[in-house]
Amino acid sequence: MTATLAAAGWRPRKPSVIPGFGLTLGFTLAYLSLIVLIPLAGIVWRSAALGWPRFWAIATDERTLQALKVSFGTALVAALVNVFFGTIVAWVLVRYRFPGRRIIDAMVDLPFALPTAVAGIALTAIYAPNGWIGSLLTPLGVKIAFTPVGIVIALIFIGLPFVVRTVEPLIEEIDAEVEEAAATLGAKRLQTISRVLLPALAPAILTGFALAFARGVGEYGSVIFIAGNIPYVSEIAPLLIVIRLEEFDYAAATAIAAIMLALSFAMLLVINLIQAWSRRRFGHGA
Amino acid sequence: MTLSRKTFLFTAALAASVQFGGLGFAFADTTLLNVSYDPTRELYKDFNAAFAAKWKADTGETVTIRMSHGGSGAQARAVIDGLEADVVTLALEADINAIAEATGKIPVDWRSKLPNNSAPYTSTIVFLVRKGNPKGIKDWDDLIRDDVQVITPNPKTSGGARWNLLAAWGWANEKFGGDEAKVRDYVTQLYRHVPVLDTGARGSTTTFVQRGIGDVLLAWENEAFLALEELGPDQFDIIVPSISIKAEPPVALVDGNVDQKGTRKVAEAYLEYLYSDAGQKIAAKHFYRPANPEAADPEDMKRFPDVKLVTIEDFGGWKEAQPRFFADGGLFDQIYKPGQ
Amino acid sequence: MVLEVSFAHQPAASQPAPITETPVVRIVLISAALAFLAFFLVLPLIVVFVEALRNGFDAYRSALTEPDTVSAIRLTLLVAAIAVPLNLVFGVAAAWAIAKFEFKGKAFLITLIDLPFSVSPVISGLVYVLLFGAGSVLGPWLKSYGIEVLFAVPGIVLATIFVTFPFVARELIPLMQDQGTGDEEAALSLGASGWQTFRLVTLPNIRWGLLYGVLLCNARAMGEFGAVSVVSGHVRGLTNTMPLQVEILYNEYNFAASFAVASLLALLALLTLGLKSILEFRYGDHIAGASKH
Numbered sequence: 072m073t074a075t076l077a078a079a080g081w082r083p084r085k086p087s088v089i090p091g092f093g094l095t096l097g098f099t100l101a102y103l104s105l106i107v108l109i110p111l112a113g114i115v116w117r118s119a120a121l122g123w124p125r126f127w128a129i130a131t132d133e134r135t136l137q138a139l140k141v142s143f144g145t146a147l148v149a150a151l152v153n154v155f156f157g158t159i160v161a162w163v164l165v166r167y168r169f170p171g172r173r174i175i176d177a178m179v180d181l182p183f184a185l186p187t188a189v190a191g192i193a194l195t196a197i198y199a200p201n202g203w204i205g206s207l208l209t210p211l212g213v214k215i216a217f218t219p220v221g222i223v224i225a226l227i228f229i230g231l232p233f234v235v236r237t238v239e240p241l242i243e244e245i246d247a248e249v250e251e252a253a254a255t256l257g258a259k260r261l262q263t264i265s266r267v268l269l270p271a272l273a274p275a276i277l278t279g280f281a282l283a284f285a286r287g288v289g290e291y292g293s294v295i296f297i298a299g300n301i302p303y304v305s306e307i308a309p310l311l312i313v314i315r316l317e318e319f320d321y322a323a324a325t326a327i328a329a330i331m332l333a334l335s336f337a338m339l340l341v342i343n344l345i346q347a348w349s350r351r352r353f354g355h356g357a
Numbered sequence: 358m359t360l361s362r363k364t365f366l367f368t369a370a371l372a373a374s375v376q377f378g379g380l381g382f383a384f385a386d387t388t389l390l391n392v393s394y395d396p397t398r399e400l401y402k403d404f405n406a407a408f409a410a411k412w413k414a415d416t417g418e419t420v421t422i423r424m425s426h427g428g429s430g431a432q433a434r435a436v437i438d439g440l441e442a443d444v445v446t447l448a449l450e451a452d453i454n455a456i457a458e459a460t461g462k463i464p465v466d467w468r469s470k471l472p473n474n475s476a477p478y479t480s481t482i483v484f485l486v487r488k489g490n491p492k493g494i495k496d497w498d499d500l501i502r503d504d505v506q507v508i509t510p511n512p513k514t515s516g517g518a519r520w521n522l523l524a525a526w527g528w529a530n531e532k533f534g535g536d537e538a539k540v541r542d543y544v545t546q547l548y549r550h551v552p553v554l555d556t557g558a559r560g561s562t563t564t565f566v567q568r569g570i571g572d573v574l575l576a577w578e579n580e581a582f583l584a585l586e587e588l589g590p591d592q593f594d595i596i597v598p599s600i601s602i603k604a605e606p607p608v609a610l611v612d613g614n615v616d617q618k619g620t621r622k623v624a625e626a627y628l629e630y631l632y633s634d635a636g637q638k639i640a641a642k643h644f645y646r647p648a649n650p651e652a653a654d655p656e657d658m659k660r661f662p663d664v665k666l667v668t669i670e671d672f673g674g675w676k677e678a679q680p681r682f683f684a685d686g687g688l689f690d691q692i693y694k695p696g697q
Numbered sequence: 698m699v700l701e702v703s704f705a706h707q708p709a710a711s712q713p714a715p716i717t718e719t720p721v722v723r724i725v726l727i728s729a730a731l732a733f734l735a736f737f738l739v740l741p742l743i744v745v746f747v748e749a750l751r752n753g754f755d756a757y758r759s760a761l762t763e764p765d766t767v768s769a770i771r772l773t774l775l776v777a778a779i780a781v782p783l784n785l786v787f788g789v790a791a792a793w794a795i796a797k798f799e800f801k802g803k804a805f806l807i808t809l810i811d812l813p814f815s816v817s818p819v820i821s822g823l824v825y826v827l828l829f830g831a832g833s834v835l836g837p838w839l840k841s842y843g844i845e846v847l848f849a850v851p852g853i854v855l856a857t858i859f860v861t862f863p864f865v866a867r868e869l870i871p872l873m874q875d876q877g878t879g880d881e882e883a884a885l886s887l888g889a890s891g892w893q894t895f896r897l898v899t900l901p902n903i904r905w906g907l908l909y910g911v912l913l914c915n916a917r918a919m920g921e922f923g924a925v926s927v928v929s930g931h932v933r934g935l936t937n938t939m940p941l942q943v944e945i946l947y948n949e950y951n952f953a954a955s956f957a958v959a960s961l962l963a964l965l966a967l968l969t970l971g972l973k974s975i976l977e978f979r980y981g982d983h984i985a986g987a988s989k990h
Contacts, residue, residue: 089797089881090891092953096794099806102787106858107812109823117827133694156733167723175731177974181738186920187818188736188940189959197749201569203744217570219555228737233713250686260718282814289758289817292922292940299553300511302693309819316823316927317430317514319437319455320685325827328820333914335815339808347804352824390932398949424930439840440930441830442847460831559948565951574865587950 083275111332115190116330121322129326135311139330142308145219146287149226150234154280157234158272164235179235182228187292194225195296217299222307225293230283237279240274274349281342285335371605388421389624392442394429394516394606395559396580400643401446407639408630412623428557429516436460436611441638443615443624446608448516448558449678450474450669453609476605477631478645480518481664482524484596485565485574492572496598497528500573501546508571509551511563511581511690512682516606517558519683521575524602526682527667531600545692565595576603579644582660603666736798745963748956758955759960760946768934769942772962775850776938777918780857784914788865789907795897796873797881807870813862821859822927825852826861848930853938856924861914868910905976916969920962 118126129135164176196202198216200209205216215221239342245268253263291309299305306314307330314325393401404496412420423441425432429448436442439457447453450468456464468475486494493504500507507654510518525544533539553570555561558580565574566584576584581595608628615621630636634652641653650658672678682688718726750757760766791810795803813821829836829846839846846852880902886892900907922940929936937945939958945954 089878089885089894091793091895092798095790096798096800099787099791099794103806103809104789106855106862107809110828110859110963111812112815113824113827114820136863156730159726160730160734163727166717167727169727173974175734177970178734178738180913180973181966184916184920184969185921186940186943186959186962186966188922188943189745189920189962190741192943192955192959193744193748195568196744197740199568199570203740216568217564218969219889224737226743289815289820290819291819292926300556301552301554302511309817310556312817312823313927314511314514315430316826317428317434317556318685319434319459321428321827321832321856323685324823328817328823330921331817331820335817336808336812339811339815343804343808343811353947395948423932423935425930426948427931435848435930437831438826438846438847439829439836440932441845557948563948563950567950584950 072262096170099331114325114328114332117321117325121326125322126326126329129323130330132323134306135302135308135323135327135330138306138308138311138327141219141222141304141306142331145222145243146226146230146284146290147306149223149287149290150280150284152223152227153230153234153283154276156254157231157279157283158276160231161238165239179232182230182232187229187290188296190224190228191293191296193239193292194221194228198224198297201289205281216297217305219298219305221299222294222296225297226283226290229290229293230287233282233286234276234279237282238275241275242259245271272344274352278342278349281345285338285342288338289331289335372631386514387418387620387623388423389443389620390425390441391444391627392425392432392436392440393445393446394432394448395557396517396562396577396583397446397606398424398426399583400579400640402647403643404631404636404639408627409634411630411635418623422627424437428510428514430514431556435508441614441618442607442611443618443620444610444628446606447517448604448606450605450607450675451519451683452516453498453607454675454679456611458686460613461608462611464612467609468607470610471608471628474605474647475607475609476648477608477628477636478606478640478647480573480578480604480606480645481601481666482520482598482604483578483581483664484598485576485584486572486594486596488592488594490594490596494573494596497525497543497547497600498532500525501550505550505573506552506571507547507550507573507575508553508561509575510558511554511556511606511662514556515558517562517577517580517604518561518575520577520602520604522682522689523669523672523678524575524598524600527602527671528598528600531639531667541692548693555557556628575695578661582644597662597664599665601664601666603668605669700854704872717881742963742967745956745959748952749960751956752953756953757957757960760951760957763954765937766838766946766954766958767941769937769939769958772850772853772935772937773919773939776854776857777915779854780861780918781911783858783866783916784861785907785911787862788867788869788910788914789868792869792873792903793895795870796876797878810863810866811820815860818921818923819927820862821924822856824859825855825928846937847928848932850936851938852928855935856928857918857921860924861918864914864917865907865910868906869961872903872906909973912973916966919965945985 121129160179164172164179195216198205198221200206200214200216202216208215215224249267250263253267254260258266289309291307294307295310298307298310298312308327312324312327315321315327360526391401391405401424405424409420409422413419425435425442427435429452429661432445432447433452433455436445436456445453445456445463453463453467454526457465457467464470465479471477486492492499492502494500494505499505509521512518512522522544525547526540529543553561553564555564558577561574562576562580562584564570564587574581585593586596608631610621610628615624631640632648634649635650637647637652638654641647641657644660646661647653669675669678672681680687736981747779795807826847827833829839829852831837836847844851845857878899881894884898885891889897920940922944925938929938929941931937931941931945933945939962943955943958943962946958948951
């Protein structure tokens with residue numbers, strides 16, 4: 072229906088200027104408000120209605136703090152692992168030629184497409200003490216599933232494509248002559264990488280890191296199966312929201328949601344600032 | 358080509374919304390929604406079929422019963438938020454009280470509407486251990502030994518877990534002659550032996566049974582028997598502790614919803630059928646202790662061991678126990694602290 | 698420019714200038730990357746299919762034809778069929794406004810569009826509980842007109858739209874920004890109407906990026922778990938989507954059936970990736986700018 076409206080309204084007013092600004096922007100803003108902004112405002116409004124002392128009490132509650140710490144801590148570790156291996160994967164995929172490269176390149180997007188719940192049960196089946204890999208590690212005294220390490224594993228899976236896909240295009244764009252120039256000037260390969268290549272890739276890596284981190288903080292579906300969900304140890308903030316809901320404690324659920332919301336918004340702003348900065352500095356987006 | 362694909366998508370969406378309208382109508386017909394907790398899945402699968410057949414025979418009407426299962430608290434939350442349950446069959450009186458208080462759709466005196474405090478079947482809490490009981494677990498005090506890991510769900514979200522905690526408390530209270538400091542200490546220790554705290558009873562069973570975590574699962578008796586049946590008696594043993602608790606999962610009619618939907622008659626009949634001989638038989642078959650043991654198959658009844666049971670009344674009823682143990686900042690929160 | 702290119706392509710075999718790594722380093726890096734991907738991507742996928750077929754193919758088929766599972770599949774298709782086209786229209790409109798015009802607060806608007814990416818799915822569900830729950834203003838009002846939102850299909854659709862909101866827009870915005878406004882201006886100056894310009898000039902330019910966005914949007918729409926779990930009510934055969942059915946079967950000791958449904962979703966994911974690769978392979982230039990997230 073909206074499309075018909077749009078079609079009816081799409082008439083050029085001034086042939087020299089591209090039409091449809093008011094229409095598309097209007098529709099964008101209306102849809103954005105309806106689906107995202109108004110519902111999210113509901114959270115802010117509901118937690119504001121709590122009053123500051125009550126909100127502060129929930130926010131600084133030991134269990135809330137611990138859950139936020141678990142969420143942010145595991146997401147941070149997972150994002151760092153992804154930065155390291157994701158950059159290597161991106162480098163290998165762009166620079167080297169080997170059999171099966173194209174298939175592997177396609178596989179990188181799997182976490183985007185695979186439902187998180189499916190990832191969760193699959194990872195649990197692998198890393199549980201009686202699972203495929205878990206059963207090999209248990210005799211060594213290594214526990215992965217049902218500990219914070221399990222959460223990190225799930226978040227590595229979830230965040231991997233964010234790093235690879237932001238770094239890949241930049242590696243493609245690096246001109247070979249930059250490296251050659253460095254080499255001609257006597258730089259060792261390692262120096263070329265650390266002084267020339269990495270700085271150029273830094274904004275993209277940073278963006279990938281921030282995206283993987285932001286996504287990991289909020290992840291729920293894959294984590295709850297593998298986490299163990301022990302309060303203060305392996306209980307993530309989104310799970311605490313669900314638990315508070317199940318305890319009929321809407322106030323606490325809303326307050327924790329509001330905190331997470333503020334943090335994710337801040338992170339997104341940072342990401343977009345990095346991108347704007349790198350566009351100015353390097354002439355391309357990350 | 359692109360345009361025609363777009364047109365196609367819109368037609369699909371349109372068709373979809375029409376279909377959805379149809380779904381909405383089907384719901385308002387003679388369909389009952391039973392919102393229940395986790396371990397009753399198998400029980401109600403059987404019971405619903407039996408009731409539908411009986412209703413058809415008695416009245417000629419076809420009734421479809423839809424089920425929703427989850428943690429007891431989560432299910433109560435859904436009903437409070439507007440899930441249109443005709444009947445609720447939950448793990449805890451407290452959860453139905455919460456619905457009554459929050460929505461007014463259930464009368465405050467709902468427990469007196471049906472026999473046996475509205476509990477057509479009861480259960481108790483037992484230990485499920487690995488075959489041959491390698492850790493030699495016999496009673497509650499074995500659970501806090503250094504080499505024992507205990508699996509139980511989170512009492513804040515699971516009804517079964519609350520019964521678990523109260524059963525442990527009941528045993529310790531007897532053991533320490535009512536010395537509350539010692540009782541608390543015992544229960545605190547107990548929860549330090551829990552490596553995974555799932556949100557629902559079924560999640561805990563899966564963790565213990567399928568994932569091979571822990572040495573003992575504190576479980577509903579019916580859930581323990583079901584695990585034996587589903588996953589093989591060659592893998593697990595049931596251990597009955599010296600003292601347990603009489604767990605009464607209650608049922609209630611959601612008056613506000615049945616009146617609106619016009620399903621009162623069939624919903625009432627549904628709940629009453631739980632108390633009938635046939636209903637009691639099905640409950641016993643699924644390892645629930647029937648309110649009226651005479652109605653059940655004696656073979657089924659033989660499976661239930663004699664246990665010394667405390668009851669919720671020993672804790673002053675749910676109206677007292679709920680805030681004391683499980684409210685925010687209550688005993689469980691005090692017991693379950695970080696770094697201990 | 699020409700000089701540079703030819704220079705860069707000169708064979709460097711005579712002098713092993715260190716512009717690439719030694720074979721040993723290469724092999725180490727490739728192995729590291731492959732091992733990492735095998736552990737984290739391939740293994741989970743294999744597990745899903747192995748577990749699904751554990752009890753043989755007949756059990757697999759009967760698990761998928763079980764009535765509750767069938768209705769979960771239908772509901773999932775229905776939800777995607779509503780959510781994806783809506784986000785498609787939005788994505789095109791938003792990309793048009795953002796890419797073709799300059800206006801104040803554009804970066805802020807893009808951030809807002811991105812917001813659902815980083816909002817926890819649980820929160821996406823919670824917002825609709827707060828908005829349409831029995832304790833809200835809107836819920837009871839709609840109910841008095843016989844419209845159910847929460848614990849019914851509309852709630853699931855809304856939560857899904859929220860979660861998949863940015864997918865199409867995010868694919869199109871960089872693509873259309875890269876393409877600039879030259880083509881459109883030329884068409885308009887030749888007397889084409891705005892709609893004609895969009896249909897005949899812009900749409901062919903962006904169609905592969907568009908399809909790519911739709912694919913990802915669809916995959917996520919069908920696979921969403923957290924947000925839908927909060928608003929669904931879990932009524933069997935009525936408000937259970939496929940991911941929720943996976944969880945239910947998993948909790949009923951029905952592991953093989955659970956993985957069977959999961960394998961359908963995994964197949965969908967593989968199909969999505971396959972289609973996407975074909976698109977990239979054939980129309981690489983057109984969506985080169987789009988593979989950034």
